[in-house]
Amino acid sequence: MGRLRVKGKAGAAKNYITRSSAVKKLQCSLADFRRLCILKGIFPREPRSRKKANKGSSAPTSFYYSKDIAYIDHEPILKKLREHKAFAKKLSRALGRGEWSSAKSLEENKPIYHLDHIIKERYPTFIDAVRDIDDALCMVFLFASLPSTSRLPFELVENCARLAAEWQLYVINSRSLRKVFLSIKGVYYQAEIMDQTVTWLVPYLFTQNVPADVDIRVMLTFLELYQTLLSFVFFKLFTDAGLVYPPPLDIKKDENGAGVNAFTLQGNSRQSSSKPAHNSFGSHITGKVVRQTIKNIAANSDMDGHDADMPASDSAPEADEEFTPRASSNDKATVTLPTLQTLSTLPQTLSTDLFSPFTFFLSRETPRSIFEFLVRSFGGRIGWPSSSGAGSPFDEMDPNITHIIIDRPLIEREETREQKELRLRRKYVQPQWIVDCINAGKILLEEPYGQGKILPPHLSPFGEYEGAYIPTTAESAPVEEEEEGSEIMEEDTEDREALDTVMQAVTEEPTSLRAAELVAEAAGVDYGAFEATVKQAHKRLGKETDSEIDHGESDMNKMMMSNKQRNLYEKMKYSRQKKEAEVSVHYQDYIQIVHCSSF
């Protein structure tokens, strides 16, 4: 006879524990339990069978692993939380009795906890930590932009702002920014740190609306963890880069709104000699340094041979520091030359110095926090008017400025000869140009991004899911088509209509092709053009007709599937169809828009 099995002593009943029993076991309040779960990174689990895990009850509860709860039970923070509870009682009693001195001494000896051991537990290696700082960065950037209230002490906001600035400083310094996306929610940045992509979202500079149904306590608990995590990660990043952490803050500059510039990067004493050039980068960029780097780059590109992808390569040695209008027209010519192939073979590392030949000046309506960060991350120099904050390395009249980032509509106004000369020497671009250049990894033509122009669409650099509608391909395909056709039919719109009917005929029935041919002939369409369209239409239809033949066979084979497989198959088919429908909807929209705009 086998051993007697007692119900509820093994298996799911023992491995899972409901939330209320977990709270009872830990002898803490639900709020404390929530705090512990957030800090320790413990989340509910879904048992295979809820009934088995909950003594036969199917009541809606959340389950935790019993071992996770046992793990919390040994947590030093739990003890601290209990101490804090006792402290709160003592303090309220002292305050109620008016014993101010004892209240003061209690307050001084308030139990506090540190989260460093939790950071070590949750992220045993540095890579683990870097992989998980996305949410932390989003939160820190959000809280850095929130106004301080009674719930949100000033120190917290200040600390978040400090961490955000330190992170930006590091990204600028390490040149690790890769992609930027201006979305309607905010600005997405993606950096590559230790081969891990770190993506964070920064809201636009507006007062954030904190809805009433947001529990700020939960957010603050997360923030507590994230601040600690980030400070450790930054410490490691800065010290590995041979920098002092925390970077010293110039309070005077900070008060004047210098932002990131208020921090100065200091090399560690032992490493400062080894990387002086690297460290000098940051806030002390002088014109000399820029010129030096430009020369270096030019020299490198000369050694490599005639690389068309370095736009400033030939202009830099001639015009030592002045970017004349002639030079800029030069680089327009050079930019148009490279074919797609040469661009695709571009090494990715080169693009980190994308803006190093240029000097930018921000117009006052462009958000300085975004574009200063972007330009400096890609090696450019940037200045801004004093209304955007202190610390601009140069003013608007600086002759080195090559680009003005401007976001104003174009207004005709009188200007002196000097101003005009200055205006002609510079290029006025809209902010999207910076972002699109970064995402493309090359300097794009300034022309479509000029002041007051209608901008080309801004696409996500992160790509879409597989098989999604891709606007660029839709755009390029018709362009090719038109290029082909442009030789034959230049201004004749009737031809186009006739060819449309041909396309229709092909899609409808192959037998009506003959009739369509006659129609085309009547319209005076070249036979070559007609054949080309027919071929295209066939190409579009080709797969459908092919598939129809064996469609019946596979349909019959479907009846031999098991129910499970059939359900899976139906699901996959459904999702695929949905995606395809979405793509086709987008495509049709596109066709419609193009059609509307062409007439």
Next chain:
Amino acid sequence: MANGLGRKSVKRKQVDEEHETFEQDLGPNGTLEMLSDEENEGDVSSDDGQLDEFPEIVNESDSDESDEEEEEDGEEEDGGDEEYESDGAESDDSLHVFPKSKTVISDITKQPKVVYPEIEPEYDSDSSTEDAPNRVGNVPMHWYDDLPHIGYSIDGQKILRPARGDELDKFLATVDDSSAWTSAFDKNAQADKPLTAEELDIIRRLYAGENPDADYDPYEPTTEWFTGKGKEEVMPLSGALQPKRRWVPSKWEKQKVMKIVRAIRQGRILPSKPKSTSKFEPYAIWSERPSDYPPPLPAPKPRLPTNAESYNPPEEYLPTEEERKTWEAQDPEDRERDFLPEKYSSLRLVPAYDQFVKERFNRQLDLYLAPRVQRVKLNIDPESLIPKLPSPSSLKPFPNYKSLQLHHPDSRVRCISVSPDGSWVVSGDEDGNVSLWEIIVGREIKRWKFKGKIGALAWCPRTDISYFAVGIEDTIQFIIPPHIDNSVLSLTQNVLAPSTLPPAPASPSPVKWTTPPSNAWSLDTPILTIDLPASSGTPTHFCWHRKGDYLSSVCTGGVHGGVWIHQMTRRHSQAPFKKIKGSVQTVLFHPLKPHFFVATQQYVRIYNLSEQKLIKTLIPGIKWISSMDIHPSGDHLIVGGYDRKLCWFDLELSEKPYKVLRYHSRAIRSLQFHPTYPLFASSSDDGSIQIFHSRVYNDLLTDPLIVPLKILRGHHVVDGLGVLQIRWCNKHPWLVSASADSSVAVWCS
């Protein structure tokens, strides 16, 4: 009582006089003040005088004492007058209940001291000796409530109850008597007595919240006995010695202090401990070797933004008005996207995103409240899930087109049968027509007309003879088709109507076999008729044993489950089952063994006919079985049901189906294995016939191969009924189907 009061006042007067003298000694100021103070009091006393006159009226009824009282009153009045004349202060004095005190300078201490007058121990001085007329003492007066008297005088005379007027009198008295409001009820005298001036004064003082004693001075100067200059106490109060603890330092205090000192020295207590703050300095936390435990799984990252989220997306991403409306109408949980794509012409126009904090919060809720499940994402082509089966084109021949369609005069063709040589088809419809067709060209050779609808048709499988059975209401008719060989015809006639009938069975059977006389034989009439017992209904199913000697029939009603087995050679019918559970749908003979399959609504039972016992019960899991057929090898059985399922049983394996297929959209009506080719077909009410390739291997380890080959469509659905029966040709891969649209079709390869 009036007497007593009078005496009292006399005594008071005497005291007052003494006092008066003293006051005069004090000086004119005090007197003057007092005088002015007490003007009104004087009035009161004069009132008092007036007041005293009234009791005459009140006490009129009093017989004895009224005179005395009057006298007394008169005296008092006189006295009052005297007082009034002599000094106003007197009236004030007269208010004092207590003897008046004097302040004199003490001879010994040279301090002023208060001297009270000596109490004269005279007869009058004690209040107890006051001669109140009623001498009952302090007893509850209600004892006298019912008596005419209220007590006894000092002489033992009854004191009669003073007359009390009724309420009206009382009221009048109060109206007339101005002093009525200052009088109170005297319990002892059982009458209203006016309050004296002192009593009124006490009441006034109490009312004003003052001390009731008029003489009490709340602000008298304190007398310092032990304080002040020159009065300090120099000498100790006791001569006891000082205790040691007053001047020796405490040992215990020292021990406590030393404990703290030691703790400080050892560093257990930090004297100037830094305040606890949440500030901490980061350090190189990842410098030491990480633990061997695997790190917890990182939280899934949120999805990266797509083109639709851009501030300036391509225009095809912008939602139409309808999409916008449906998005807004949806619950936030149901939305596919949490935002609506918008297009702004320049970056400066992009507004704040109002859901930013909310989205962050939701992400955090996901992080700590949502159960995480690791799902293996199936990155497979859905087409790869479809089983790979040999192509139908490689499994030819099978029927794939309709070669013929033959029509009955509008009535459902219920049943069909193909001759064993595969060249003739008989079909029967619900009007009672049985037609004989030639299978290749489709010519109708002959038509028989019966009464009632044809339930079943079955051609005898023997090739040396040729006839078929027709099931009509309660009977089974046997017919020899025309145009057959003479030898075959004679042999058939011999079999069906032998010249010498076999001996009749011992027990009389309810089934009657009748053959018309040989001279009446014709092509139009059946050569043999089996009359089933009455009310057994139409035979719905026939099944020949492979040797052609036994025919089993299933009827809709009747006893024994409607199952009969007829033996042609012995012209004998028997019911194999006395009683059977459920209504029998179809029956089958095993092709090789003496086994008999009976399908009831939900089960298929296999009986051994020779041993007369149940072998096995198959559970197809079908709600209502419609048809059944067995593979020629005898090891596989297919069962079709009205609930669209087709079950394939491997009889060697289990009573559960090896495979359940559900491909028809309506009920399966009929199915059959091809006798020679590896094919089977099923027909359904959806008007389609499905052809399968079914290869069965001799090797027991290999599963049978089932490949769907072809769906034959061409019959119409009439009144929800489609193809009612299908039969294979024995020698060709041809199929014949009977349909509810009154047609018979032949499907060829």
